[in-house]
Amino acid sequence: MNPRHRESSVLLGSLLLATGSPGAVEPGEGGGAAPPSTPALGRVIPAPASVEPRSTPYRITADTRIRTRGAPGVQEVADHLAALLRPSTGHPLPVEEDVPDGIRLLLTDGEPDLGDEGYLLDSGPEAVTITARRPAGLFYGVQTLRQLLPAAVEERTEQPGPWTVPGGTVRDVPRYGYRGAMLDVARHFFTVDQVKRYVDQLALYKLNTLHLHLTDDQGWRIAVDSWPELTTKGAATQVGGGAGGHYTKDEYREIVRYAAARHLEVVPEIDMPGHTHAALTAYPKLNPDGEAPEPYTGVEVGFSTLCVPEEVTYHFVDDVVREVAELTPGDLLHIGGDEADATPKDEYAHFMDRAQALVTRHGKTVMGWHQLAGARPVAGAVIQYWGYDATSEEERRQVVDAALAGAKVVLSPADRSYLDMKYTEATELGLDWAGRVEVRRSYDWDPATYLDGLPEEALLGVEAPLWTETLATSAELEVMAFPRLPGIAELGWSPRATHDWDGYRQRLAAQAPRWDALGIRYHRSPQVPWPQQ
The missing domain is CATH 3.30.379.10 (Chitobiase/beta-hexosaminidase domain 2-like)
Known part of the structure; x- marks a missing residue:
């Protein structure tokens, strides 16, 4: 996920979305003729085969x-x-x-x-x-x-x-079977209608997976009947304070139904053993010191952990996995596993062994962030790689070794596909711990060659995560997702032979009137020859 924000500030309250307004163009490359208003056959995103x-x-x-x-x-x-x-x-x-x-x-x-x-x-x-x-x-x-x-x-x-x-x-025909986007509803809570709006935007570009990051230090967002205080207490706030919120089981089912009608499968994520502060505020017996901490509204990471030695922890995990699995028709259930800095290394491996066994017992396939590769991933587990240029060769090698042993891989390199990374230094929203990610950098890479030694058959596809430490409204989500999201969608769908930045930027520019008609806010990157307005 992210070693993030230790030096990042959070923008709260109202925000001027200058990068999404029609006249906002930053200095730099761009220009060129405006694309035609009626696209020719094939002038679409993702590029057809x-x-x-x-x-x-x-x-x-x-x-x-x-x-x-x-x-x-x-x-x-x-x-x-x-x-x-x-x-x-x-x-x-x-x-x-x-x-x-x-x-x-x-x-x-x-x-x-x-x-x-x-x-x-x-x-x-x-x-x-x-x-x-x-x-x-x-x-x-x-x-x-x-x-x-x-x-x-x-x-x-x-x-x-x-x-x-x-x-x-x-x-x-799509290049990869997994073409996903992740929405973090834990740092800032987003309503059912806001999630549906994002689903509609994903569907336009032939994405087929919505990964919902449902739990984190700042909030627990899904009802669990057997542990009710996860939502009565653990969902009560978000980054910067505020009311927080959660989905009832019926609301979650409605998100699943709505996504399925647009041919997207929902992958729920219950992040553990770290990123669990919200759960610990609700149930201090899950905390190694047995104390109930105050709710957390900041953005630091790596400080929370479930109490790995205690059996109550596994009763908790079993109940949560069972209830979330019952609500979710899809095959995958994501158990996080990243940034568990407060969990001793030997305890981390033990915890992941038991958590994976519970996911399997309840009929789901394990998915986890790439730290799972450093433990003992079960056969067929799906490892989501979020590393970037600064990621160690050891971590990369662990992912490749896990794939050689039978694991599957989804690529989400943070300095390519993380939609919350700033475009430039002037971008008001987002973070920059993985660097600044303009449109070309987000698009111009090949999943098949990204991890040296990764077997082709192990690569399921790509995913574009959108973390929300600095994002609290649909407009803020959109100005960070667009125009980068369509590029990740194209990497997942289109054959390698169609990959061409110069052609893509023209097709991308032609999407602007469509986004205007749909009311989608977007960043008018100077790398793209947008139509004159």
């Missing part, structure tokens, strides 16, 4: 219908598409079965190379047809169709159009 353009487009009109064949999951994708298009086009766009033209969403038993998430999109004068083997592929094809339309399609009031889809064929 292959594109074959042709000159005859399709136009959505008042007569357009959306066709399905009633297969499970297809109706939901069709309804999602209709809900996206109706407000801005003003067209009825009825969803019907066996429509010969219009926008067609079709599942096929053929095309085995498409896998579970790939799709074919074919656009011509009579129809736009999206074909996939699974509903997820149809959903991702719809996100491509959405980006092929003018940005005004994102408006929630009727716009003049025209609504033209460039002609041709897109064949698209």
Whole structure:
């Protein structure tokens, strides 16, 4: 996670989001012609695997219908598409079965190379047809169709159009099966609606995993019936003070449901044995000294630990893992494991042995930060690497050795994919313990070669974490996530052959009118030739 903030200050209260305002451009590289308002076929993010353009487009009109064949999951994708298009086009766009033209969403038993998430999109004068083997592929094809339309399609009031889809064929399959983003709701609490807003932004760029960092020193954010004071006491504050908050079980289920409808799987994280101060305020018997500490509202790390020798600790972990696992349909459960500086090394390994066994017993696959590689990861565990240029060769080697022994790896290098790192010295939000991360640095790296010696088959994909020590509103989340989040999404989806900074920065600039229409605040990096406003 982060050796962070020991020298970082926290920005609280209201904040002028100058970097997200239309006129805010910092000195530096950039410029160039403004991208076209209607993107050509393939001018989307993530870059498609292959594109074959042709000159005859399709136009959505008042007569357009959306066709399905009633297969499970297809109706939901069709309804999602209709809900996206109706407000801005003003067209009825009825969803019907066996429509010969219009926008067609079709599942096929053929095309085995498409896998579970790939799709074919074919656009011509009579129809736009999206074909996939699974509903997820149809959903991702719809996100491509959405980006092929003018940005005004994102408006929630009727716009003049025209609504033209460039002609041709897109064949698209993701490079990696894990394409994630993490949201820290422990340092600052974010409501269900705020999380849903972020989910919608992730879905646009074909991410398929929402990792929720639910617990930390500053707050415990998920209800656990067997340990109720985790939320009555442990959730009562956040960084800088304030009310804090938590999700009831029904609220968490609603986040899971909403994400699943957009083909994202939720991975809950219960960080331990460190980052546990909020739990210790609620239950001092979990603390090595047996005392209840005062709630913590700062940003230092590494000072808290569960009491590893005591059996009550494992009753606690068992109950929490069981209840969170019951709420979570997905396969993964993240147990943190980072920055456990207050836990003796031998006790850390013992704790992780027992915690992993409990996750496995409750039917989930263990996921943990890369410090887990220095203990004894169970077979098939997923290790999330957050190291950066300053990370020791020993830590890197431990991750590679764990992968050679059968572990899987998700890459989240802090100086590439951590969305809370400052863009430049002038950036008001965020931290800079891993360095400053402008848009090009965030995009211009290859996951396949990042960790020397990592077996290709061990690499599941990439994730963009967003830590919230300095972020308290949706607008603040967005100005740090955009424009870097789409680049991490492209690294996870697009084939290596499409990776090209000069081309990407043009496609990225073309997203700006779409973000404006969606009300997304973003940093107008001088490295990107944004449209004039």
